[in-house]
Each structure stands twice: as structure tokens, then as C-alpha cells.
Amino acid sequence: MPKRTDIKSILVIGAGPIVIGQACEFDYSGAQACKALKAEGFRVILVNSNPATIMTDPETADAVYIEPINRATVEAIIAKEKPDALLPTMGGQTALNCALDLADAGILDKYKVELIGASRDAIRMAEDRELFRVAMKEIGLECPRAEVAKTFEQAVEIQARVGYPTIIRPSFTLGGSGGGIAYNREEFEEIIKRGLDLSPVHEVLVEESVLGWKEFEMEVVRDKADNCIIVCSIENFDPMGVHTGDSITVAPAQTLTDKEYQRLRDASIAVLRKIGVDTGGSNVQFGINAENGRVVVIEMNPRVSRSSALASKATGFPIAKIAAKLAVGYTLDELRNDITGGATPASFEPTIDYVVTKIPRFAFEKFPAADARLTTQMKSVGEVMAIGRTFQESLQKALRGLETGKDGLNPTGLDFANADDIATLKRELREPKPDRIFYVADAFRAGMSLDEIFALTHIDRWFLDQIGELIEIETAVKTAGLNGLDAAQMRSLKRKGFSDARLAALLDTNEAAVRTLRRAFNVRPVYKRVDSCAAEFATTTAYLYSTYEEQCEAAPTARDKIMVLGGGPNRIGQGIEFDYCCVHAALALREDGFETIMVNCNPETVSTDYDTSDRLYFEPLTLEDVLEIIDVEKPKGVIVQYGGQTPLKLARALEANGAPVIGTTPDSIDLAEDRERFQQMVQKLGLTQPPNRTARTPDEALAHARDIGYPLVVRPSYVLGGRAMEVVHSDADLKRYITDAVKVSNDSPVLLDRFLDNAVEVDVDIVADAQGNVLIGGIMEHIEEAGVHSGDSSCSLPPYSLSEKVQNELRAQVTRMARELKVVGLMNTQFAITQENGDSTIYILEVNPRASRTVPFVCKATGVSLAKIAARCMAGRSLAEQGATQEVIPEYFSVKEAIFPFAKFQNVDPILGPEMRSTGEVMGVGRSFGAAFARAHEAANISAPKVGKVFVSVRDADKPRLLPVAQDLIRRGYSLIATAGTHAYLVEHGVACEYINKVLEGRPHILDAIKNGEIVFIVNTTEGRQAIADSFSIRREALQQRITYSTTVAGARALVHSLDFRSGGEVYSLQELHRELTA
């Protein structure tokens, strides 16, 4: 059955901002789907609020709407574009929920839009736990015993039937958010209440525990003729109880016989048929009792998922692309698999001859108050994937690719002679945190038996013994020493996946010494291809991974090559924005005739799509792994400035080892990062920095602090995303910081900067070429005051309050700095601007001569492809040659708003500060700043407070600034309520305000008012540790009750101002907007 001709245009809904549980895997799938549909001749209309995605590039679809993914906006887009069909299966849960909402509201019927890929009934049956259970029963499959509760009382009743531990899963929430495992009544009550609240339909599933069971996933693709194939099976290393997104997972399944595997295959296909997924990819999860093989179905996703992205990368089978084609009428037998150059049909089930390991990456260091124990609610923010010929090899590659300072199964540091440490070890094995695998390794080191470790972890003995064997080998290596190693042993160690760095640690030497010895033994990796067919057919696709075998299939060409080093696993502060830049570098240089080589290990990304670059090396981004690839490929240039901190950390060492790093030199990058060298440069150029010092001892820190004066921003050097950054107000504060928060030493100095209160912060992105010409990409004015991490604040392009004079001065300053730093490529500068008596002072906060988080936003806002232009500059073309000399300043406004994971982490304070904690971003466009801001807030799902009572409580310095905001609120019909200080100030200035107690002042107090639903909006700013701690419960309760809140006055002001523009208004496609710029 060929392509449908009755539909001409298709609306694709993206996944929106990156959040925990929904990351850039949906950019990968969505971009693939859009490209495939476009190539088939359909008019593709895309809506996605996330500007950092490749899918929102104007080339991806015919009309790209960076607009909120909600019913009203999407309806406006439908009304304008009149698509024939809607494909809801590419944008995760967000897209499915939105599609369901549109269908339920009758909008799809009204505009005669057909849902393709998954029907409304299928989505409902898969998503509604009760319908799903009934459906499974009908096809003879078991689910864990469970019942749905709509009320707390019902939940208690059901719990009595299923017993403890009890699994609680709220319906229709992302990544299982709000769910959990209750071991006792107290926990049960807490989780049920939270779950009922978070579920949009106020319903939770109370379920029999299958904790400790083996967990498997099957990735299935089905076409409309009912042909089904399994793309990949995945086995979870961590048994049931840990969300699969938080589990280490392995492909293919390792511990099933054929009979057992085929049973899952049959069951997963039966599930798709029953649910009625007409076409496309789905994922079915199973639990298996390790004692007797009893199988239960856990859940299914009737859409492309994180697992399907992983399965695609793990096998080379492009699930999203094929699923998109199936959605428009093709059947599997009509499609070919590109990876073999079409030698295999799409109906050929991939088979692999290697092992893939995925390890999630967490960000608990950003949320110290959050519970780091892993449960059924997903908490990880990224993942790494590694390919090896054996599990041990792929595991060790993944561990070092994770970039958490581990280069293998490093010891945790426990003392096995100490009874307390042994108790800790057992607890860490039993109640997993992100680092459980290292405790498993330590358990072997401590001499625990396989059965003992199994009893504590329920990790399959097969995996455990694989780790046990590695630890035995480590011990033997340690004993033998460096001189005891011969070529054969070195080879055998490398075949087990040991990194040079790990061996160096075991052998008490350095990595370079191991590398020298290894190379002297001629023990070098070979590169094998991912081909989806286990070498049964030849492939021309260069999707490669390293291993230690006899035959190398890299077959490098003699062309001019540029290698791009990617960003590794997503983390807070380094995510999709960097992948966006890497992809653009690859695309631009490919267009220019270079052979492009991508190196990355993040399976969620577009950069690791095998056809983004000419060649893809799916490898950890460590010095060892990158040097070996360079040695094989001999590229003309290596781009290190696009992948964030990951490749930057390698820049110097790569250069020292002869790698041809192109663009800004590692020395210039270092100069910008090194406070002292940078300060010299700033002084030389006659520019201004906030007073700052570097301290290498605690005493030095205190002395410097008195020099500069409080408040101070303190942070360790060389960090991205503002890790461990804090504002301190006194000696006592600073002392606590340098004793508790960070260790100060010669190797890790602490930076102290004068904190500029009430300054406007600005980001400027530029591109410079080798001739010293500078293209201003965009000036972005932050909404929140300086002091909030730039990644966490919202910003506007063009600026909404800065004078032309100030903007010109900013342009002049960045140009001088770019020239001084000899920047070739991208540079981002952050400024703070203070106003005093009508005079502005511009302070330079930092300069990053590399890709920044704001690049994709600037590209979308201005239509100028900065990342591509910069890549071409690095490859030797000037800005003039590229015709890129003129800054584009749109007449419309674009606002970027940050998205935070606070709802996922109990006990975490949502107050904004110098440490970055946002996971993603959205963009809103409008004809005025207010309109754009309103649209961005809508996209961020920040609701406009209905007219009612606003609680205001601000620190003293903010009180004068609060006044106009308060007056504005009153004008709009809101009433105010405040605690003592703010109340007195407002009343004194003639603003009517009700008084309410602080929490410590007796009841009824502000929390009571919030809990009783009396408050519609909260403006709460605070400073100093104690005050922050005292007001924590207010912000947390606001979050819990979903009350809109601002933790900065500037943010509150912008929000109130934007209320005029809420709901409605025109929708603009990027193409329309960009046309205005060239007109």
C-alpha cells in the first residue's frame, strides 16, 4: 500500500522544552519524522516551543511555529494552516496529551484534521491504566495486580488488597512524576496525596509490587497492514523498582533463552494489536520473575519514546523516520533500510553483534535537598550510551563516557574494615542511588559473595558476575604492576574495556605512561560498523565504534575532514543547545565539501544520527578515545568549541598530542576561563569588571572579601552552569561556604566577585573570523537581575530597556575582546549594567569564546545561522565571503524563558540564584516585549494569575522596586497581602495591603492562606541563608499548589506587565518572521 495521496499537509507536534523524562530524544525523532515527511512531498507544519531544537530550524518543516503547545495555540495554528492530518506520536507525552485534548475538545473534527499514527482510542487505552489492564486481560496477559483510585479513601482500600511495598503511579504524568514506592503507611499517604494532586485527571494506580523482578523492554514497529517487527530488546540492569529512564539498560536482552524471548516478542506484538497502534513505533515494558519466569506487562507507550531513540542508535534502525512513513500509508515491505544502503528491507528485524549499555546521568549535585534514591519517578537529566563487543567493554566505555570523574569501576572510597562503611555499602546496594554500580564493584572488593550481592540488589547474577570478573582482573593488574604487563595481557585488558586512565590508577602511574606502553605493544583499537544486520550485508554507512579486535572497518578516506567533538550526556548547563551547535557545524562543513566526522556518546541527540555527518564515531569523549580516532582519521581540523565543557576540557591535551584544533586556540579559551589572565586582558583593554579576586586558601578568601566588600558571588573556577555558585553577604557566610560547600586549594581556587545588586544582565553572542571581523549575533537583555544564573533567567532579543548608546558600547566592547582573544568562531559575553544618576556602567561578567546556550535562541530569533557561520570561519572562510557582516535586529521581540524541574524534586527550593538549575527553555515571539513575554510564559505553562489576592514579601533592597509593581496590580483589580516589613512599606507609600503572619509568627499565617487557595500570585524575594530558609515553605507550597510565583521583582514586573497580552493573539511561523527580516 503506497503513500496516501488524500492528505497533503501534516501538523507535527513537538515535545516542548527539555524536562526530566522528556529530553532531546524527541528532537531526534521529530526532526527525523519531519524530514521524512517533507521528502515524501507533504507540507509539514511543526509546532514546538523549544527553540534549542534542530526540528525548529526553518529547513526542517515548511512552517515552523515556536509557539506554546497547548490547545488554544495549536487550534490557532490549525485554523491558520488547515492541515489535513496531525501526527502526535513524535513529541512524547506532551504531544500525545495535546492531541488528545484537541480531539476531546472537538477541534480536530471541527477543522477535519485526521489523527495519524495513533488514534484517540489507542492513546487513551494505552494511557489510561484501568483500560490498559482490562485490555491486557482480554489478550491473556497479566499485569501486576492493581486498581485505580480516584480518592485517598479508595487508595487505602486497594492498598489493603495488594500489600506493602506498594507502587503508586499517577495517571497522565510525565516520566512517572509524582509516583513512588511506599513501604509503610506514612509514605503511602504522602505519595498518594501527591500523586492524586499531580495527575491531571486526579487518579492514581495502586499496584502490587514487582520490585526486584527483571525488567525488559521491546521496541516494536507496526504498519497498517498489521506487519510487525521488533527493532530491539532491552534488558534493565537495575531490576523493577527503578524507573527505566533511571536504570542502566543493556541491548539486546542478555538473560533470556529463545523460548522466553519469543514469548515477549509475541506478547509485545499482541499488545500493539490490542491497543490499536495502527502505525509506528511503540515500546512495551515487561517484568519477569527471576525465580519462575512469570511475565507481567508493565506498560506500553503508543508513540516514539526515549527507548526508541536508544533502540534506533543501538541498532542503526531509524524508528522515527520509518514510523513517519508508515503513518502516511506505506507498509514495511515497501521501505528499505538506509543503513545498508537499501540492501535490507525495513521489514528485516535488526540483529546486532555487539552490546550496548546506556547509563543515565543525574544532577543531584544541583539539588542537594532532593532525595537521590531512585524510584519509579524518573530523576535523571541525561544519558550516555556505549557500544562494545562485550558487556564489560560497553559498560566500561559508558562509565567513562558519563563524565562524572570515573574512568571505570572506580572505588567509592569506603573502608571495608569499618563496620559503618559496610553498613553503608549494604544500604547503597539495597536502596539504589545513581552510583549503585560502583557499590556493586565495591561489594566484590569487600569480598561479598555473588549471592549476597544478588540478595541485596536483585541485579541478575549474569551482570553481577561480569562486574565481579572485572574486579578480579583489577586486583590481578594491581598485583602484577606495570612491569608485569606484556602485550598479550594489555590486549586482553583492553578487550575487557579498561581505559588507559583506569589502568593508570591501578598501576599507580599516569594515563600518558599507559598510553605510551600500550602503543609500544601496538595494542590499538579497531573500529567496527553498526549495520543492523551483524555483518550479513556490507554497509557504506560509517557508523562506527571502537573495540579491540583483529579487523578494522573504519576505511578512512583521503578527503579533507573536519571532526566535531560533541557534548556527551546531557546535564544541567550543558544540553541540547550544544548539540544544536555541533549539528550545525557538521551540516555547514558538509555543505562546503568537507567530510564531517562527529564524535559523541549521547544517544538522545541529532548529532548521533548516523546521517547528520559523513561519519559518526559513537565513542566516549575522553582523551584516549578521541586521540585514537584522530589517529585513524587524520582530520584537517578538530572543533572543540561547540560541545560545551566536555570537549573544551580536552582541548589542551589534544593540542599537546598534535591534534589540529581549529578556531579559537585552546590558549585563548584558557585565557578567558582563567580569572587572573582574563583580568589582565580586561585591564589592558580599559574595560570594567566587577571587583574580583581569586583565593587559593581560606584565609586569602576572607582577606579578599574584605577588600572587595559584600555581597559577593563566590564559585569554584572552571565550572559550567554555575555549579556551587553562591551569593554571600558576610564573613560568616563566606566561612561556611569555603568549609562546607567547596574545598579551596591551589589546584581548585575559589573566585570572588563583587555582587552587583539590581544590575541588568545582558548576553551578547558574536561570531568572529580569522581576519578579526566580528558579526554581532544578538544582544539579549535578561529580565531577572544579575545574580540569577544566565541559563536560568529569561531574556529578550532585542533588548527592551537598554539605550542605543549602551547597546553600541556593548558591541564595541565585545568586538575589542574578540580581537584581543583572537576569537575565530563563536563568543558569548555576559555583562551587568548598573544605573546610577542616569549614568550606566557596563561590567563584564564573563567571556566564553565558544558555543553558548543562547546560540540556538539567537538563530531562531534573527534567522541568522550563527553556528554555521562560525563553523565556516573556523574552517577558513571569512565573514565577508559568507556575506555575514550585518547584525540582524528584528522588529518583533523574542523572549526565552527557562524551565525548571522543581516539581520533580521534593524539598528543593525553587528560588532562582547563581547556580543553574533549569533543564530547558521555551521561546515566545510577539510584536512587543510584553506580548513575547506573555507567549513565553504560556509556553512555559506559567499560568496568568486570575484576579485575586497577591502575596508580596520582598527583601528591603527590593521594596522601592516593588512599589510600581504593587500599584500596577492594584490597578488591575488585584488586592495585596503582605507580611510585616513589606506590609509596612506599602502602607507607608499609600498602597492598600492586608497584613498576614509569617509562618513563625502564629496562625493563621501565610502558608494557611496559600493552602486554603486564597492566594493567586506570590512575589517573594529574599537574601541571606536564614531568610531564604525561613521563606522556603512558601515557595514550595506555591509550587505544590501550582500558584504562579516570582522570586525576583524584575520577573514579577515583567509578568504583571505581560498580563495584557495573555491568551489569544496571532501565531507566527518562523518562516514568516524571517521573511520580515530580509524584506
Place this chain on the structure above:
Amino acid sequence: MIPAILALADGTIFRGTSIGAEGETVGEVVFNTAITGYQEILTDPSYARQIVTLTYPHIGNTGVNAVDEESDKVQAAGLVIRDLPRLASNWRSSESLDAYLRRHGIVAIADLDTRALTRLLRDKGAQGGCILAGTDVSAERALAAARAFPGLAGMDLAKVVSTPRQYRFDAGSYDLDRTAFASVPGKHHVVAYDFGVKKNILRMLVDRGCALTVVPAQTPISDVLALKPDGVFLSNGPGDPEPCDYAIAAARETIKRKIPLFGICLGHQIMGLAVGAKTLKMKFGHHGANHPVKDHDDGRVLVTSQNHGFAVDPATLPANTRVTHTSLFDGSLQGFALTDAPAFCFQGHPEASPGPHDIGYLFDRFVSSMVEAQSVRAA
């Protein structure tokens, strides 16, 4: 670590470690890309005189058990793998793979670049090979043995691996939930020619109400007719179909008498020869559990298990045949039926084991043809 060596007739030498019995084995070196099912593969009589390379690197993860056998012994001549994990883990496992190989005297080699070997076989075709395992692993000796292997073309192995005597078979498929074989009363008497039959074929016939009599490969059709079968089944098996004149004659007679006939794999090729078509030796055959096949009756795509080195040339099929199945992989013939007799056959493995169950419906079709023939007789 006991060393082992694999030599191919083309002169290539791979060194690795021994994971089975010590000694020497020769055979045709082939590869199979199935990720699961090594025990079924090893015990499949179709692998007689073949050294099997498994492309998935870890083999032995689930050990072996008493149930997942396709015959009563290991049939493959040898095993080549990348890695044998030292611990097997599965709730049904009763023995490790290496112990099992040693118990069955099977020479096997691990720790070599099986992907390089697979690519070589893909490019040069299946060829003779020899595994030497033990303290004396002379490359010359292995090479000489590999080159001395005559190849499978013209080799009649069906009669070698066939049962020496007739027997009844009444166990159905293994039920993982009940941990027992199904027991189904037999309604249709099927005589199955054993050219190296896989037990799962017999089990799936039993599941569908067949009472089975399994007969040796060279049983004359007259003896079979004397058993008054409702249907005749031609099994899978190793080697070249062409020399199996006895089987070809039996098939021809069955067709002539319009007794329902079903052939699988070698049985399919024999049926092809019986109707006058030609067979040919393939370059490296089909050996995997992921091959899509199109059913021309309803256009559906079935993922099937495949294991054959010979094929029926569709261009030589006579007019009274109808192509029922084609490989979507290389367009080769996968199944045909006679238009003037209740006879059909399939090149791949509907019994799976290992492999997907998609095409198990062929067994139902066979049973239906017997039911139909009975009603015709009754009428």
C-alpha cells in the same frame, strides 16, 4: 586457557581459546545472526557437518536446559563464538554451555573476531574449515584438514542424521508457565519423514491434533502408505537435496495420490525436485532469525527463521505450482503450493526454535488440508 585454532580452506587462520572438547573437527563454516537460541541451533540436525559461527558475541548467557533441544544430541560439527561468559544465569538453566559441549564431545572456539570471520564468509561464501583445540594447535594441520573437507554439495546427509527406526511422537510444545509439554489427543495421522527433523516441528504438529509416526529417511512410500496416513510431512535436514532420490520419489508418489503433503526446508527442496524444479547451492545461504518473507495470499510480511544453503530455483517451477512466499530480503523463493494436489512447502522454519513465531500458521494450513481431504473422502 586451552588454545584453539580455526582454519578456513582459503588459508585464513583465527586463533582463540577452546571452550568445548579438545580435538579436531571439520565441516562447512557458516554463520547465524540469531541473538538467542544457541542450544536449539546446536541441536538442529540441519547443522550436521557444519561449523556454526554465531555473530552475537556473548553465547552461553543462559546455559542449557533439558527442554530447549531440537534433537537428542548436538548436531553441529563445531561452534565458533566471540565470548563465553563464565556464569550462566536463567531460571531454567541446568548446565553451562561449555560443560554441555564437552559432555557432547563438541570442539568449539571462542575469543576470536567473529565479525571479521562473518564478513569473510559473506564475501567469499561458506567454505570448509577446521577447529583444532588442545595443546597442539598446528596451523598446518588445521589448514590441511579444512582443505580436505569435500563440501556439502552432492552430500546426502539426510539419511545419515535420520532416525534408524520408526517411532511415535506425542509431546506438544513446551509451556513455560506450566513447565510441561502440551498433551493433545491425536486426530490426524501424520507420517513424518525424518531427514533430520527438528523436534519443534513435531511438537507443533502434535499441538494441532496430529498423531505422529516418524519414519527413517529412506522408508519406501509403500511402507508409509501402509500406515494409512492422513498426511505426509517432509522434514528439514542437512546437506544437498539432489542426492536424496529416495525422498524425491516418496514425495512424488504422495503428490500423485493427492495425500496432503507439507515440506519444510530440505523437505521444501525435495518437493521442488519432485515436481521437476531445480535446486542450487547458495553463496552463504540464509542463516538467521530475522528474515522477512511475504505471503502472497494476503500480502503480509512475516519475520521468519531461516537456515538453508540450498534453494529451489523459482524459474524452474512447473505450471502446476503457485509461489506462495517470497523472501523480501533477496527475492528468493520461500514457499510454493501445487495447484492440483494438496501439497505445499516452505523454505524457512515455521517451527521457529529459534526464531519468531510469525509463520506458525503453516501448520494450521497443513491440518486444514487434511481435514479437507478427509471431508472429500467422506463425501
